[in-house]
Amino acid sequence: MIPRYSRPEMANIWSPETKFRIWFEIEAHATEAMADLGTIPQEAARTIREKGGAAVFDVDRIDEIERETKHDVIAFLTHLAEIVGPDARFVHQGMTSSDVLDTTLAVQLARATDLLISDVERLLAALKTRAMEHKYTPTIGRSHGIHAEPTTFGLKLAQAYAEFDRARTRLITAREEVATCAISGAVGTFAHIDPRVETHVAAQMGLKVEPVSTQVIPRDRHAAYFATLGVVASSVERLATEIRHLQRTEVGEAEEAFGKGQKGSSAMPHKKNPVLTENLTGLARMVRAYALPAMENVALWHERDISHSSVERMIGPDATVTLDFALNRLAGVVEGLVIKPERMAANLAMLGGLFHSQQVLLALTVAGVSREDAYRMVQRNAMRAHAGEGRFKDLIMADPDIAVSISPEALAAAFDEKAHLRNVDVIFDRVFA
Amino acid sequence: MIPRYSRPEMANIWSPETKFRIWFEIEAHATEAMADLGTIPQEAARTIREKGGAAVFDVDRIDEIERETKHDVIAFLTHLAEIVGPDARFVHQGMTSSDVLDTTLAVQLARATDLLISDVERLLAALKTRAMEHKYTPTIGRSHGIHAEPTTFGLKLAQAYAEFDRARTRLITAREEVATCAISGAVGTFAHIDPRVETHVAAQMGLKVEPVSTQVIPRDRHAAYFATLGVVASSVERLATEIRHLQRTEVGEAEEAFGKGQKGSSAMPHKKNPVLTENLTGLARMVRAYALPAMENVALWHERDISHSSVERMIGPDATVTLDFALNRLAGVVEGLVIKPERMAANLAMLGGLFHSQQVLLALTVAGVSREDAYRMVQRNAMRAHAGEGRFKDLIMADPDIAVSISPEALAAAFDEKAHLRNVDVIFDRVFA
Amino acid sequence: MIPRYSRPEMANIWSPETKFRIWFEIEAHATEAMADLGTIPQEAARTIREKGGAAVFDVDRIDEIERETKHDVIAFLTHLAEIVGPDARFVHQGMTSSDVLDTTLAVQLARATDLLISDVERLLAALKTRAMEHKYTPTIGRSHGIHAEPTTFGLKLAQAYAEFDRARTRLITAREEVATCAISGAVGTFAHIDPRVETHVAAQMGLKVEPVSTQVIPRDRHAAYFATLGVVASSVERLATEIRHLQRTEVGEAEEAFGKGQKGSSAMPHKKNPVLTENLTGLARMVRAYALPAMENVALWHERDISHSSVERMIGPDATVTLDFALNRLAGVVEGLVIKPERMAANLAMLGGLFHSQQVLLALTVAGVSREDAYRMVQRNAMRAHAGEGRFKDLIMADPDIAVSISPEALAAAFDEKAHLRNVDVIFDRVFA
Amino acid sequence: MIPRYSRPEMANIWSPETKFRIWFEIEAHATEAMADLGTIPQEAARTIREKGGAAVFDVDRIDEIERETKHDVIAFLTHLAEIVGPDARFVHQGMTSSDVLDTTLAVQLARATDLLISDVERLLAALKTRAMEHKYTPTIGRSHGIHAEPTTFGLKLAQAYAEFDRARTRLITAREEVATCAISGAVGTFAHIDPRVETHVAAQMGLKVEPVSTQVIPRDRHAAYFATLGVVASSVERLATEIRHLQRTEVGEAEEAFGKGQKGSSAMPHKKNPVLTENLTGLARMVRAYALPAMENVALWHERDISHSSVERMIGPDATVTLDFALNRLAGVVEGLVIKPERMAANLAMLGGLFHSQQVLLALTVAGVSREDAYRMVQRNAMRAHAGEGRFKDLIMADPDIAVSISPEALAAAFDEKAHLRNVDVIFDRVFA
Structure with missing residues (x-):
């Protein structure tokens, strides 16, 4: 925790002032419960709540006491006793x-x-x-x-x-x-x-x-x-x-x-x-x-x-x-x-439509080509496109093994860009609905 | 994961056999869903389920294919195709x-x-x-x-x-x-x-x-x-x-x-x-x-x-x-x-009842001693007991400052051992009820 | 350690066979030292070395003994005793x-x-x-x-x-x-x-x-x-x-x-x-x-x-x-x-020479412009180049504030690409010499 | 790093004051080297050293500048320029x-x-x-x-x-x-x-x-x-x-x-x-x-x-x-x-000399008992001693199997306490010599 990477709202939760205030709240609630149970006098609980509730705890003073006692809670209780007076002996009992x-x-x-x-x-x-x-x-x-x-x-x-x-x-x-x-x-x-x-x-x-x-x-x-x-x-x-x-x-x-x-x-x-x-x-x-x-x-x-x-x-x-x-x-x-x-x-267009490769692969298998053969046909053209030997679509269209395996219409349909986004609504509904 | 620290029930979950069986289940369920949606033939889905369901996948064969393809899922699908035949092309579609x-x-x-x-x-x-x-x-x-x-x-x-x-x-x-x-x-x-x-x-x-x-x-x-x-x-x-x-x-x-x-x-x-x-x-x-x-x-x-x-x-x-x-x-x-x-x-008895110190402390504060004074009275006797100068209870009873602060009965009550266990039932109820 | 990410040379170091062989070497060297010190008979040390050295330790047998004794070294020593005979009692002494x-x-x-x-x-x-x-x-x-x-x-x-x-x-x-x-x-x-x-x-x-x-x-x-x-x-x-x-x-x-x-x-x-x-x-x-x-x-x-x-x-x-x-x-x-x-x-050329900006900055300060002013002059042209309003060099050359601050020759020199690589040899000498 | 667990000597190394002082030293040394190489005027280097060396850097001012520039080194250099004047433009060059x-x-x-x-x-x-x-x-x-x-x-x-x-x-x-x-x-x-x-x-x-x-x-x-x-x-x-x-x-x-x-x-x-x-x-x-x-x-x-x-x-x-x-x-x-x-x-004496067990074990093997048998003889008596059936030494001495295996003198020698400390000097020499 260094100031450069801190927001005050969160840092304040960890300040000595906040800490001592919470300590007091816990002790005060406890004394009130004890008073209701008859373990300590109601009057004492009220005094503790009032005097402690009104006080601003002195962090330096508490630190000073802690240096002697080497115990932080005892230091606080000692300081609280300075504020509350004799009734402080009912604080923290048991x-x-x-x-x-x-x-x-x-x-x-x-x-x-x-x-x-x-x-x-x-x-x-x-x-x-x-x-x-x-x-x-x-x-x-x-x-x-x-x-x-x-x-x-x-x-x-x-x-x-x-x-x-x-x-x-x-x-x-x-x-x-x-x-x-x-x-x-x-x-x-x-x-x-x-x-x-x-x-x-x-x-x-x-x-x-x-x-x-x-x-x-x-x-x-x-x-x-x-x-x-x-x-x-x-x-x-x-x-x-x-x-x-x-x-x-x-x-x-x-x-x-x-x-x-x-x-x-x-x-x-x-x-x-x-x-x-x-x-x-x-x-x-x-x-x-x-x-x-x-x-x-x-x-x-x-x-x-x-x-x-x-x-x-x-x-x-x-x-x-x-x-x-x-x-x-x-x-x-x-x-x-x-x-x-x-x-x-611009980035989408970089590879000349190579991203249609799976659609082509699917179209080929639907057309009856085995998955293995279809994969090989698509990969070799993808590699050629990647090596700059032509645009992927053109190479696919010109591949004779592919031509004998699938109709031109089915092949052309595999280059439909809209297909990729057709389920966006479904996903958004899942996330935001 | 080494055999010395493994139980077979858990190790089996991670075996190749289990893994390939789950892979098949997923693929088979997917093809059945596709068949129901009309994407692929019902007959193909049935063939895949039947042949794949009856098969024992050959882990060595799959490994062999993976060594060539350097891709584990493709290796499995290739092996599955060897088992299922031509309908395998409908597996894994999309x-x-x-x-x-x-x-x-x-x-x-x-x-x-x-x-x-x-x-x-x-x-x-x-x-x-x-x-x-x-x-x-x-x-x-x-x-x-x-x-x-x-x-x-x-x-x-x-x-x-x-x-x-x-x-x-x-x-x-x-x-x-x-x-x-x-x-x-x-x-x-x-x-x-x-x-x-x-x-x-x-x-x-x-x-x-x-x-x-x-x-x-x-x-x-x-x-x-x-x-x-x-x-x-x-x-x-x-x-x-x-x-x-x-x-x-x-x-x-x-x-x-x-x-x-x-x-x-x-x-x-x-x-x-x-x-x-x-x-x-x-x-x-x-x-x-x-x-x-x-x-x-x-x-x-x-x-x-x-x-x-x-x-x-x-x-x-x-x-x-x-x-x-x-x-x-x-x-x-x-x-x-x-x-x-x-x-x-035996261990409980080791320190001669020193563990009653807080009870004594409490009794003193209830009797009107300030928390600070009570702490000092108890601590000095605890230290003497610790140093072997006597049993804690005896030293406390003999301390003149304490004697003037509290009645002998109240002091004796502070050495009641049963007090420590009186809330065991409450805690057990919380945990086991 | 799984086979997929293991090389045999390294995996072998951790095999039970290697481990037991090292165990034996240590025990054998120890007995030889003890024999030289006269603690145990020389003959025993020799027998241990010879019989143990010639043996192939039976990993399954050792595991079997360990299952009973729940102690791996005792299991090994027991197995070694099976191989070595009575002289085994001199092994592991002390x-x-x-x-x-x-x-x-x-x-x-x-x-x-x-x-x-x-x-x-x-x-x-x-x-x-x-x-x-x-x-x-x-x-x-x-x-x-x-x-x-x-x-x-x-x-x-x-x-x-x-x-x-x-x-x-x-x-x-x-x-x-x-x-x-x-x-x-x-x-x-x-x-x-x-x-x-x-x-x-x-x-x-x-x-x-x-x-x-x-x-x-x-x-x-x-x-x-x-x-x-x-x-x-x-x-x-x-x-x-x-x-x-x-x-x-x-x-x-x-x-x-x-x-x-x-x-x-x-x-x-x-x-x-x-x-x-x-x-x-x-x-x-x-x-x-x-x-x-x-x-x-x-x-x-x-x-x-x-x-x-x-x-x-x-x-x-x-x-x-x-x-x-x-x-x-x-x-x-x-x-x-x-x-x-x-x-x-191609990537180097992407930003139209924007990488010369520091050279320009330096040239401006050498020419007497304050660091702050020079920074501002360069940054505004860099931002314009970045926004596609022209090539960085052209924009710099056309900036009137810059023109009045530095000679055209000094400015042109700041666009020398070779300057960036002039100390490559120095660094290579440091690393590889 | 929190004050409770910090020593000032170390904390100071990380203070803003120390940091800025080191920053200045580095910049000043660099300008001096540049001046010696003729890249910048000697006079400038001297001015920078003198003015910067005499200055106390204003941490708040630097922070203020950083809030605008969002860059800590630029903020420092800007502040240094406020101190050094026009020659500051020679600082940080290249x-x-x-x-x-x-x-x-x-x-x-x-x-x-x-x-x-x-x-x-x-x-x-x-x-x-x-x-x-x-x-x-x-x-x-x-x-x-x-x-x-x-x-x-x-x-x-x-x-x-x-x-x-x-x-x-x-x-x-x-x-x-x-x-x-x-x-x-x-x-x-x-x-x-x-x-x-x-x-x-x-x-x-x-x-x-x-x-x-x-x-x-x-x-x-x-x-x-x-x-x-x-x-x-x-x-x-x-x-x-x-x-x-x-x-x-x-x-x-x-x-x-x-x-x-x-x-x-x-x-x-x-x-x-x-x-x-x-x-x-x-x-x-x-x-x-x-x-x-x-x-x-x-x-x-x-x-x-x-x-x-x-x-x-x-x-x-x-x-x-x-x-x-x-x-x-x-x-x-x-x-x-x-x-x-x-x-x-007192703790040493707790177990009645059970710690001699290995000496006894060794003595038995030296006397010709197999390691396995010796182990069993010693362990059963150790367990009895542990269970409170007698002092370990007494039990060992009374064990008939042991009595027939070793001379009473050799057995007694196995209970020599000094043996344990005879190599303390050797170890101290290794560590402290």
Whole structure:
């Protein structure tokens, strides 16, 4: 997480101020539940809520206390006691630090995921708009980087839409994975706290109750969460890579909008480089990398060890902030993408209709030629066309083996360009209906 | 995937014989759909189904053809033509190799996941049985590897149960991610094939239709799938690590059953080593590692490149076979686990009741001592107990600062051992009800 | 490691036959050293060497014994005793299984690395040959996929040569990392064996002595080794990616040789796809992935646990076999690469000399224009050229601001194409001299 | 990189101030070389050096310019021009941004590695001191977490010393990998700059010349670098894990020094947790994770794309700062480690001498018993001892099969404890001599 690749909305979720506010909320809700259960005085709970609710927590002061105690939650509680006064002794009763820390992480990840989901929704909206604009814009489909058969630019974007729609679903599932609350004490046995306190805090914080915690919320949840971010980032990389390819000088079918005043290169002023999507490719590598330590965090020792903590202090912000930034950057790129149908048309025409080869192949087999023979007939003419010995259609028409195998009309029909786009509507209905 | 760590049920899913059989099924269903649509003769579809259905495909012959054509699907189709005769020309019409390959992978992964889910269910059953046996068996809970407060052995297993129940849900979701069918042609436009063929094949093969494919099924699905296996493997590692810890000489609270005739060490005949769970730790590392190339596979170029193929030829079998083996091995370990309540009791007693410290702390705050003061009073006596200057309870009782702060009865109540287990039922209800 | 991506030379290193032969060599050398030290009878050592040396170890028999004992080294020793007779009791004295296993792994990795080094040398030879052929073949250099300035095709290959020359050095270092021998007993203390036995075995097996082992050779060595393979694989990916880009339909500057009889696509007979280099991209992902579990293997518990073993049974063969296959495939691709200078020339000319922009920029600053102003003058004309409003040189020559800033001669000199290649010799000397 | 896990020495290397200062140095050296070559006026070079050398670069101002130009090097050069005046037009002539950026990264990584090497040296010194203190302190060696045979605590530390000595060597190699300079222009052809400028800058900045760059320094170098940090971090994890194990309540053989005022747990005041080494385990996961995107960075497109940049902006600081922090923390832990020989002695005695089993086994084979029979005799008594049926030595002495196979004297000698430590000196000589 570095400012260059951060948006404030997401970065704020991870600020000390936000963190301490959530800590307080959890502690306050817990004291209220305890007061309702008669464990502590109602008056104390009210005092805590009022004084703590009104206070601005002093991050520097808390840090100062932590330097002595080497324990962050104790430092906060000490500071809270400075604010609340004697009633502070009712705070955190029967709880353990992780009750606060893990529940707070759950709140932060849930909020972060809400942002990520709305990021994906912005991207989906952009993809849909541009897909509709170019629903029928023909462009060559490429497998292996080699011209295959025509498709439409809208279909490319429809694919991306479907992929990010899956990303959205995955994020919703990931949010459910991590949005749990544990207020269960030192080893998760509720030895010194009533389970109903947990139920109350969970409800107030918008979380589910963790069925069985062991001082900590189990880290398979977080592993599943960060793995999901890695998968979503990989989809970011895919669309970014597509745009990078399209912007290549020789392809030129689409390009990132170029800001006014922007300089492409310190040395070569003419260049318009796909730097945003290249950047996204790199950011995707980072988000993906964070999935690994999250998986290594699962196997904590016995009821818990604290090895996961340093990892999460880093990847909690790093993964969510980076993916949030990336999704927004990608949405912006798609919204502003300069799309060039004329270059698509020119590229489509490059190989002189070679992309009809499969139609010819099919027509030959329908006409009774064996698949093997038909393949050979088409391939030899394709190779000659490729070698510049003539246009594919002309060569096919002139091939004597083909001429004796199929009627001229059936052969001509195999060169119908419209055939390739006849099912675009079907696919769009599947994706957008 | 090596025989040492493979079970035949899973390995068979990935055999050439299974693969070619699925290929044939897909092609046969597709020809039947085409025949129903009137694209090809009904008679041809019947011949294909009958002759292909009765045939045993000759893996060596197919390999031989592939060595020449350097294309596996063409090699298969050529062999199929040898079996079916002239009607073979109606096979694969308007389809592309990936229609067969990707749909086959979907079938294999779906079947593999069914096995994985039943593996998890075997493990869940074992965990539940052992958890019930030891629901109230007291054992020390440990955070940081250090004695914390009592829990029960049943709770440890209940936690594992809840974790693998999540694993089960994740596997079901992962199966849905990959169980899709694409029969959409060269760049996914259905240029030469009716989308209803895809619908028919999908239904027959027990898959959903892929809404938009581009020659290939998009690889974000597979990335999500293999990432899920990595998360499940991490849970395997967690439980395996727990058992390894429990079997340590100094801990001795549980151990893997030791087979008759088994030798623990070539040099040290007395040793009973947790080799199965250590092995599981290593296997988990492998399954986790496979998630990464699966994520890197997502960003294929344009409508597809084939870089994902070599990865999947490896991790398809490797990840599923290894995880299947690991889950079964782990289930076996849990089923046979030698559990030693007497060692648990001895370990619990090791620190002379120091684990009551939080109860004392709470009692002091309830009696009106500030949290800070209470913490200091308890800690200093805990440190003395730790240093061997006396039993914790005796030291606490003798502390004059404490004596003036709390009644002897309230203090004695803080040393009640039963308090720690009073919510075991609540947690079991959450997990198993 | 699957047959499709294996070469027999490398696969054989990992066969059971090879493994048992190395096990025997280690045991035999150890007994000879013990005999020389007087620990065991010379006659016994001779018998062991002769009978074991002449025997063909029966892999099935050893497997059968292992199924009972669940210990591979004991199974082998039992089988060896069947061959050698009573003197077999002098085999393995004071040793532990890992002495044999780890030293064997060292031998296998050393041999594997020798193959990998010779693979790289084949690749280096191919790169040098093709680089020399195309030392001065002009081609456009591309940054961000966008035309930048001219370079030569030879320089592209010289870069790859330099990179794989580094790969060669890294492999030599990696070989040194792992080529150590440990014969130090149960916890590495030489409690029951003389350190001179280790020295002798090391010398005979071509290894260095491991200074301090703890039953096992420390796994940081193997982590460094597999990480190195991951880096080398990443270089494979880079060159493979370059070729994939060059073979794109729109670029067409180079392509993989296309075998006779090879079929590009089951559906589109005209296609010549860069399938070998795409395949290499996937294989690189796999080799890279294996680095991670190797790193996770480092932190074994205390003097050793066996979690590393399952990982190494997999990645030992998988990583070396796959990288060996990949390096050879890449060497073959480079050797046979179809290079198309005419397409390079055509692509170079595409943008009408826009690549002279930096020369113009420099000429303007030399003529006294500030860098900022010069940049603006050049950029605006570059943008116009890019938009199709004229050839870059014509636009520059016609720009009145430029005309007043620089002499026509100096400006014309900035369009000299030869300038770009004047230091090719310097670079070639650095790389190949 | 977060303040909690950063040391200022390392963090400063990555500050904007440091970066701009290095940028200036590179530009200034380059202009001086150009002046010496007569390309630009000597006076200009002097002015640039003097004014730029005296200036404090205004980070906010540079950021402001970058917001407009979206190009960091241009922003810096613009700011430099504000400081230097008209002669600034001679700065950066014929260079490309990456010449500055990549050479700067080389300088930063070289400096960072110097710190890391000195961190390792601090750690080595601590390990040596403590190893010497406890050279002969007996402790049980453990394989699989199970008591094996005695070793010494000094040997444990000697192993760690040898491992970090290898880490030191690896860091030196890694530094050489990345410490190269490229000043070669837009696509690395020296089209507009004399290669002697590069030679001069390299020498002045303490770097080697990059033999062939392509606008960028090839990223296989950085991949090798960050992979090395991942390996070193894994060694940190190993030693940290060892200490965590030793500090377990049941083991108690060593523990982290506990700071005055430190609080172990908010809930359980008695606890002394190995939080530093647990933290190191987590940090190691992070450093390891950064190796992956570094490897993915290698395959840049053609002469370069900028996808590596965002990755390196993150992992450059993150990996070096985190590893620096970890190494220092680990050194501190080792320096202050509380080592408890009395607990080691108690643990050694736990199993009643069972660790003599291999000596007995050996003595039996020397006495003529077959290995198989000897193994069975020893194992059955070991199992009985393990089951609490008597002390191992007593059981062995009483076994009638053993009694008839070996003399009482030879059997008694097999229970000599000193034998285990007789080669400690040999190993120490290997490691420390």
